Amino acid sequence: xxxxxxxxxGDATLIAHSVDxxxxxxxxxxxxxxxxxxxFLIYFALKYRRRxxxxxxTPYITGNTVLEIVWVIIPSLLLVAxxxxxxxxxxxxxxxxxxxxxxxxxxSQFQWSFKYPDGRTALNELRLPVGKPVKLIMTSKxxxxxxxVPAYRQKQDVLPGRYTYLWFLPRQxxxxxxxxxxxxxxxxxxxxxxILVMPVADYQAWEERxxxxxxxxxxxPVEKGEKLFQDSGCLGCHSIDGTPKVGPTLxxxxxxxxxxxxxxxxxxxxxxxxxxxxxxNAKIVKGYQPxxxxxxxxxxxxxxxxxxxxxxxxx
Numbered sequence: 001x002x003x004x005x006x007x008x009x010g011d012a013t014l015i016a017h018s019v020d021x022x023x024x025x026x027x028x029x030x031x032x033x034x035x036x037x038x039x040f041l042i043y044f045a046l047k048y049r050r051r052x053x054x055x056x057x058t059p060y061i062t063g064n065t066v067l068e069i070v071w072v073i074i075p076s077l078l079l080v081a082x083x084x085x086x087x088x089x090x091x092x093x094x095x096x097x098x099x100x101x102x103x104x105x106x107x108s109q110f111q112w113s114f115k116y117p118d119g120r121t122a123l124n125e126l127r128l129p130v131g132k133p134v135k136l137i138m139t140s141k142x143x144x145x146x147x148x149v150p151a152y153r154q155k156q157d158v159l160p161g162r163y164t165y166l167w168f169l170p171r172q173x174x175x176x177x178x179x180x181x182x183x184x185x186x187x188x189x190x191x192x193x194x195i196l197v198m199p200v201a202d203y204q205a206w207e208e209r210x211x212x213x214x215x216x217x218x219x220x221p222v223e224k225g226e227k228l229f230q231d232s233g234c235l236g237c238h239s240i241d242g243t244p245k246v247g248p249t250l251x252x253x254x255x256x257x258x259x260x261x262x263x264x265x266x267x268x269x270x271x272x273x274x275x276x277x278x279x280x281n282a283k284i285v286k287g288y289q290p291x292x293x294x295x296x297x298x299x300x301x302x303x304x305x306x307x308x309x310x311x312x313x314x315x
Contacts, residue, residue: 012151012176014133014169018089019153025085029078093154096167100133104221104305107138107145107158110187112178115305119220120210124193126178128170129203135167137270139301146181149195155181163271170197225310228303232295240314247292248285254312259286273308 011017050056103126104115114122128134138147140160147166148155156166178193198206229235237246256268261284266272275282277299280292299307 012170012172012174013154014171015089015093016151016153018092022082022086022089026082029082094165096135096165097133097169100135100167101128102135102137105136105138105147105158106141106301107147107180108141109143109185110180110191112147112191112193115221117221117309118211119224124178125196126193127196127198127203127206129200130170130173130197131200133167133169135165137305138164138166139305141301143184144182145184145191146179148179148181149176150179151176157182163269163274165270170195173197173199221306221309222313224303225306225308228299228307229310232299232307237292247288250311251314253314254308258283260284261286261288270308273311274304277304277307 102117106113106115112124112126114126116122136147136156138156138158139162140158142160144160145158146155147158149168152168154166154168156164158164174197176195176197178195180188180191182188184191234250239245239249240251242249242251253268254273257265258268258272259265263286266283272283276292278294278296280294281290284290295304
């Protein structure tokens with residue numbers, strides 16, 4: 001995959017133009033039929049209006065089978081076209097580009113907290129390089145929030161107790177407003193932030209300055225996660241070299257297909273790993289017993305996120 005994607009003028013993100021296209025497509029169809037029906041309505045109202053001194057009996061009107069069939073088929077086909085177009089764009093919005101930079105987002109009343117891959121944190125301000133994809137892994141500390149960037153045409157609910165995701169590829173440098181789109185309390189209106197998209201050279205210079213500030217201050221999420229993984233006794237039941245133990249091996253677990261004891265399969269994403277740590281008996285892997293204890297009371301949300309970051313490195 002390329003390091004930097006080609007830029008275009010006008011589109012804030014890769015997907016923004018496609019989302020606009022869906023709405024314009026729907027608007028064009030609605031406008032056409034509005035003008036068509038209202039035009040016929042006005043025409044017939046004038047043509048067949050009652051005239052003074054002229055008595056005209058109401059004609060006997062019967063159904064027209066061909067007209068009725070056409071009137072059912074055409075709107076049905078248009079609805080299928082709208083659904084198909086919207087589904088294609090939706091799948092593009094929900095499928096991140098491989099290699100996207102991952103940023104942890106924690107929402108709380110009434111602010112946004114961002115944690116970069118190297119452990120740096122920021123409040124209400126997310127800086128990104130232009131032309132590089134980013135994936136946001138989001139959770140809430142309290143109530144339901146909504147991560148909404150109007151210029152990006154994207155919104156995702158942020159829920160307590162689980163992870164939700166949003167990805168985008170910035171294609172335009174600048175400052176973009178971030179809002180909470182769910183009423184989250186009395187301070188909802190002040191829960192705002194900024195996404196600052198910078199040219200790659202400027203971003204790298206800023207990143208180097210921030211790294212110098214943070215140097216030696218705190219371990220990265222991966223380093224913290226590895227220590228927590230070892231200190232919590234996970235190696236007693238799980239291997240990281242492919243060898244099965246009491247529990248399944250965690251080598252290459254992230255992104256793999258997991259077969260459950262009920263025969264269903266799922267992809268081991270961040271939400272699955274989080275749930276397996278805090279509620280391990282919710283989904284049991286085929287061939288293993290539900291003997292893993294829960295770590296919900298012993299590990300904080302940041303600890304769980306750090307362990308997941310470490311598990312992602314076990315390729």
